Amino acid sequence: MPDVHYRFSPAFQAPTGSAIRELFKYLSLPGMISFAGGYPPPEFFDREGLRLAAERAFAEAPLDCLQYGATEGLPVLREQLAGLMLRRGASVCADDIVVTTGSQQGLDLLIRVLLEPGQSVLVERPTYPAALQALRMAGAQVLSAATDAEGLDTDALAAQLAALPRGQVRLLYCVPTFANPTGACLPLARRLQVLALAARHDLLIIEDDPYGALRFSGAEVPSLLALSREVEGSVGRVMHLASLSKVLAPGLRVGWMVAPAAVRQRCLIAKQTVDLCTSPWAQRIAAHYLASGALQQALPVLAAGYREKCQRMLAGLEPLESLLSVSPPAGGMFIWARCRAGIDAQTLFNAAVAENLVFVPGAPFHPDQPDPSSLRLSFAAPSLEQIDRGVERLRRAFERCGIVPN
Amino acid sequence: MPDVHYRFSPAFQAPTGSAIRELFKYLSLPGMISFAGGYPPPEFFDREGLRLAAERAFAEAPLDCLQYGATEGLPVLREQLAGLMLRRGASVCADDIVVTTGSQQGLDLLIRVLLEPGQSVLVERPTYPAALQALRMAGAQVLSAATDAEGLDTDALAAQLAALPRGQVRLLYCVPTFANPTGACLPLARRLQVLALAARHDLLIIEDDPYGALRFSGAEVPSLLALSREVEGSVGRVMHLASLSKVLAPGLRVGWMVAPAAVRQRCLIAKQTVDLCTSPWAQRIAAHYLASGALQQALPVLAAGYREKCQRMLAGLEPLESLLSVSPPAGGMFIWARCRAGIDAQTLFNAAVAENLVFVPGAPFHPDQPDPSSLRLSFAAPSLEQIDRGVERLRRAFERCGIVPN
Numbered sequence: 001m002p003d004v005h006y007r008f009s010p011a012f013q014a015p016t017g018s019a020i021r022e023l024f025k026y027l028s029l030p031g032m033i034s035f036a037g038g039y040p041p042p043e044f045f046d047r048e049g050l051r052l053a054a055e056r057a058f059a060e061a062p063l064d065c066l067q068y069g070a071t072e073g074l075p076v077l078r079e080q081l082a083g084l085m086l087r088r089g090a091s092v093c094a095d096d097i098v099v100t101t102g103s104q105q106g107l108d109l110l111i112r113v114l115l116e117p118g119q120s121v122l123v124e125r126p127t128y129p130a131a132l133q134a135l136r137m138a139g140a141q142v143l144s145a146a147t148d149a150e151g152l153d154t155d156a157l158a159a160q161l162a163a164l165p166r167g168q169v170r171l172l173y174c175v176p177t178f179a180n181p182t183g184a185c186l187p188l189a190r191r192l193q194v195l196a197l198a199a200r201h202d203l204l205i206i207e208d209d210p211y212g213a214l215r216f217s218g219a220e221v222p223s224l225l226a227l228s229r230e231v232e233g234s235v236g237r238v239m240h241l242a243s244l245s246k247v248l249a250p251g252l253r254v255g256w257m258v259a260p261a262a263v264r265q266r267c268l269i270a271k272q273t274v275d276l277c278t279s280p281w282a283q284r285i286a287a288h289y290l291a292s293g294a295l296q297q298a299l300p301v302l303a304a305g306y307r308e309k310c311q312r313m314l315a316g317l318e319p320l321e322s323l324l325s326v327s328p329p330a331g332g333m334f335i336w337a338r339c340r341a342g343i344d345a346q347t348l349f350n351a352a353v354a355e356n357l358v359f360v361p362g363a364p365f366h367p368d369q370p371d372p373s374s375l376r377l378s379f380a381a382p383s384l385e386q387i388d389r390g391v392e393r394l395r396r397a398f399e400r401c402g403i404v405p406n
Numbered sequence: 407m408p409d410v411h412y413r414f415s416p417a418f419q420a421p422t423g424s425a426i427r428e429l430f431k432y433l434s435l436p437g438m439i440s441f442a443g444g445y446p447p448p449e450f451f452d453r454e455g456l457r458l459a460a461e462r463a464f465a466e467a468p469l470d471c472l473q474y475g476a477t478e479g480l481p482v483l484r485e486q487l488a489g490l491m492l493r494r495g496a497s498v499c500a501d502d503i504v505v506t507t508g509s510q511q512g513l514d515l516l517i518r519v520l521l522e523p524g525q526s527v528l529v530e531r532p533t534y535p536a537a538l539q540a541l542r543m544a545g546a547q548v549l550s551a552a553t554d555a556e557g558l559d560t561d562a563l564a565a566q567l568a569a570l571p572r573g574q575v576r577l578l579y580c581v582p583t584f585a586n587p588t589g590a591c592l593p594l595a596r597r598l599q600v601l602a603l604a605a606r607h608d609l610l611i612i613e614d615d616p617y618g619a620l621r622f623s624g625a626e627v628p629s630l631l632a633l634s635r636e637v638e639g640s641v642g643r644v645m646h647l648a649s650l651s652k653v654l655a656p657g658l659r660v661g662w663m664v665a666p667a668a669v670r671q672r673c674l675i676a677k678q679t680v681d682l683c684t685s686p687w688a689q690r691i692a693a694h695y696l697a698s699g700a701l702q703q704a705l706p707v708l709a710a711g712y713r714e715k716c717q718r719m720l721a722g723l724e725p726l727e728s729l730l731s732v733s734p735p736a737g738g739m740f741i742w743a744r745c746r747a748g749i750d751a752q753t754l755f756n757a758a759v760a761e762n763l764v765f766v767p768g769a770p771f772h773p774d775q776p777d778p779s780s781l782r783l784s785f786a787a788p789s790l791e792q793i794d795r796g797v798e799r800l801r802r803a804f805e806r807c808g809i810v811p812n
Contacts, residue, residue: 004642006610006668007576012519017675021477039474047468058460062453066655068445071427101507101659101681108680112543113418117523134679137518170413204412236410249472253507253685262412269423273540274514274680275507279659282685 011137018129019364026358033390035313035359038180038246038333039381044305045249049294050285057284069280071268073099073256077283080290081242081256087296088212090226090240096258098267101278103210103243103255107131107173109267109274110206110239110257111138114171120164122172124152126336126365126374128180128208131173143169144367149327151179151186154193161201171204176224178211178332181365181376185330188221192231195224199233210243210255213299215331216307225258236260244286246333247302248295252282306333309379309387316391322406323398326377333380336362341403344372351400357393417543424535425770432764439796441719441765444586444652444739445787450711451655452695452704459695467690475686477674479505479662483689486696487648487662493702494618496632496646502664504673507684509616509649509661513537513579515673515680516612516645516663517544520577526570528578530558532742532771532780534586534614537579549575550773555733557585557592560599567607577610582630584617584738587771587782591736594627598637601630605639616649616661619705621737622713631664642666650692652739653708654701658688712739715785715793722797728812729804732783739786742768747809750778757806763799 023036058065064074072078078094085092100106107130115121117139123132125144135142145160146153152174161169172194176186186194198205207224225240243255259267271277289295313335314328326337339348345361352359362374382390398404429442464471470480478484484500491498506512513536521527523545529538531550541548551566552559558580567575578600582592592600604611613630631646649661665673677683695701719741720734732743745754751767758765768780788796804810 003639004610004666005608006520006666008519008672009522012672012676015672015675018678021678024476037474042469042473045469045472047472050472051464051468054460054464058457062457063448063451064657066451066453066456066657067448068443068651068656070430101685104679105681113414114412116415130679130682133675137676137679202411204410233409245474249687250474250682251470251472251686253681253683260410260412266414266418266421269421269539270418270543272424272427273510273536273543275511275659276536276656277659279507279685279688280657281655281691282688285687 011139018133020129020360023358023360026353029356031356033357033382033386033393035357035377035379035382035390037381038378040246040250041381041383044302046294046298049292050249050289053289053292054285057288061284065281065284067280069277069283071271071277073097073278074280074283074287077287080287084290085258088226089220089222090258092258096264098257098259098264098271099278099283100255100257101275102245102253103208103241104130105274106241106255106257107134107206107208109270110263111135112270113263113266114204115140120169122169123367124174124179125367125369126181126362127173127367128175129364131208132367135173142367144369147182147184149184150190151176151182151184152190152194154190154197158193158197161197167202169201169203171206172198173206173208175208177209177221178214178329180211181334181360181362182336183327183329183332183334185218185221191221191224191227195228195231195234195237198237199231203237205238206241207238208241210246211332212242213247214303214306214333216303216310218330239263247299248286248289252286254278254282254286303331306331306380309384310335312384312387313377313379313391316388320395320398320405323403333378335377335379337375337377338371339373339375341398343401343403345375346372347401348375348397351397352394354400355393355396357390357397417545424539426535426766429764429766432759435762437762439763439788439792439799441763441783441785441788441796443787444784446652446656447787447789450708452700455698455700456655456691456695459698460691463690463694471687471690473686475683475689477677477683479503479684480686480689480693483693486693490696491664494632495626495628496664498664502670504663504665504670504677505684505689506661506663507681508651508659509614509647510536511680512647512661512663513540513612513614515676516669517541518676519669519672520610521546526575528575529773530580530585531773531775532587532768533579533773534581535770537614538773541579548773550775553588553590555590556596557582557588557590558596558600560596560603564599564603567603573608575607575609577612578604579612579614581614583615583627584620584735586617587740587766587768588742589733589735589738589740591624591627597627597630597633601634601637601640601643604643605637609643611644612647613644614647616652617738618648619653620709620712620739622709622716624736645669653705654692654695658692660684660688660692709737712786715790716741718790718793719783719785719797722794726801726804726811729809739784741783741785743781743783744777745779745781747804749807749809751781752778753807754781754803757803758800760806761799761802763796763803
C-alpha cells in the first residue's frame, strides 16, 4: 500500500455520502421490496418509443450524435424544451434554456456561480438530501425554513426573513411542486407570497421541479418561474431546474435550466470546465422523442399510473393509521409519514429490513431539527403487488417493534 | 428587464470563458477551414460500429440503459476499461476505475476533492486551457513549469521545486503524452524523474491522457500511472484521467479516472452532487463497442489516419519554415508552432480569418509568460484537401502581414 498522506479540501476531509445511496446495498438482497428510491418503475418506460427515437436520431444525424456539441445544448432540443415549458405555463424561448446533465448538474452550476463559501442559503425543512449535500460541500451556511402539509410555511418564512439582517440570505432552494420528500404542493397564494418575499428581501430562488409534470389530482398550479411575471420585482429572481429523468428516462441524464442571461452565461462558463457539453447523442434522442409528441401522450398515462400506485399504498396504510400518520400527495413519487407510536423511524427501518422492506428514514432530509419519527415511502418503483406485500411487511415491522395497530 | 442586482461568487464576478470556444463563431462562416479544435473528423467515426453497439446495448438491456446507474459507473463498462488500461500497460482492475462524464469531469472532481482555494498547483507552460480555467475558478494559485520540445523540463522542475517551501505545491497537472497544445511526448527518463520528484516533494500528479492511444510514430512510453510501480514512493500519487472522446466519440461523454481508493471514494461523493451518474445508456453503448473488439481494430487505422494528416500538414508547412518553426508530434492532434517573422500570432490570426482560416493563437494556453509568437494548429478535423488549402491560406495570411517566405 502506498505511504501517501493525502490532504483533501475542507469539504472532503471526512465526507459523508448520500444516506439514500447507502441503502442501495439492501436493494440487491433477494426478495427485498423497496419503498426507498424515487425511481420510475420498469413498466413506465416507453421502451419502444425511446428505441425508435434513438434509431431515428442516429439515422438522421449520426455525426451530430457523435461529435462535441455546444455547451448550452443542441438547438433542436432547446426548442422542444421551450415548447414543454410553454405547455407548463412558463413563457420561455429556446435561448433562455441551458441543457444540463440531469437537473442535479443545474443545481451544481448555480451553486458555483451564485454561492460564496460561508454564505447563507434557505432550504425547506425537510428537503432533498443531494441539494443539502451540494450546498454544504460548497461551504454554504444552510438555514431551514419550516414547512407544513402544504409546503413552505410562508408566514413563518416572512417572519424569519424579517428577523435576519438584510442581505444575509441571498438564496432560497425549494421544490415547490410535489416536494421531495414530503410530496407537498405549494398553493398559489403561498407561491405569490414567496415571490413577494424574494422581491422584498432581494432573494434569488432556485426552483427545483423534477416532479411537476406528474400531477395526479387537483388543479395545476403554475411554477414560481411562470408566476414571477405577476409579482412585482420578482422577475429575474427564479432559476428553474427541470429534468426528463422522472417523466422519460433517468438514463438519458438530460435536464435543463431556465435562468436570466447574466446567470445563464456564467453557468455556461462553469459548464465548460465541468463536462464541456451534455451528451449530444442523448440530447438528440430526447429531442426526437419530444418532437414525436409521445411525451404529451404518455404524461396522462404516467400520472394515472402513479395515482393508482399512490392510492394503493395509501389504502394499504389505512389500517395502520393509529401507527403512522401520512400526507397524501397530489403528484410526484413520495408519501411522507410519521410514526405515531413513539418509535423512531430508524428503529422501524431496522425491523423493516428484517422483513425484507426498505424505505428512507427521515433524518437525512432534515437540514436541522430532524424529526426522528418521520420517514419517506415511495410508491413509484414497486409494482402494485409489491406495494401490497411491502405494506404488510411494514405492519410486521411495527409488530417486531412490539407495536400493533389499535 | 428585471431590476435585479445579481451577486456572483468570486470566480464568476467577471468570468472569461474559453478563448477556444470563442472561435466557434468563425466556424459557421461559409468556406471557413478550421485548424482550431481538437475534434475527430467525421470520416474517422465508426458510425456503423457505433450504430450496432447502440442497437445491441438497448436490445440486450433496455432497462439498464434507461434507469439510474451506480455513481462509479456500470460494472460492464468498468471491466472493459480495465482491460483497455491493461493493454496500455497499467495494471488496473475494474474497482480502481470511476466512469466520468468525459475526462473533463474527472478533472473537476479531483479539483473539488484535492484542492483548497489559494493552494498552489503546477501546470506545464503551455497547457490545456480548460484545465487552467477549472483550476483558476477553484481558486488555485497556478504556477507554471517550463517545457521544451519533449515536454516538461524536469531538471528545471527539480530546481523549481527545490526552491519552493516544502508543502507549498501539492499538485501537478500535466498531459505527458501528446500534450495539448504542444503535441510533446515526455520521454521515459523524464517520466521517471517526474515520479521521483513527486515522491521527494510529496506531490500528487493529475495525469491527463486523452490522446495517448493516438500514437503514430516512435515507440510506446508507459503512462506515469504505469510507471509509478517502478519508482519508490510514487505509488498512489498518480490520478490518471482518460477518455473515449478522441478515440471513439466525444458525443458519448464517457471518460474515466483511475485513482487511489481514498481519492476515488471522495470523487464519488462529489459526483453524487454533480450528476448522480454518467448516462448509463452511453455507458452501455461504450461497453458493447469495447467488448466487440472494434476499438482495438480501429486504433491502428485511426493512428495511420492522423499520421497521414499530420504529415500532410507538416509537408505543407515546409515551404514556410523561414516564417514558422514547428514541432512535429509523434501522436495526438496538434502541431505547435512559432512565428519566426517577428509578428505575433494574434496578428497572424486576424489575417488568417480574412483568408477564411482559423487556428488558435497560443496566448490562452499560457498560465503566465505568454509566448505571443506561438500558435496551435490541429490537423485532426480538416480533410487532407482542407489541410492543403488551409496551409495555402496561412501562407497568404503571412503575406497579408507583409511577410513572405525566404
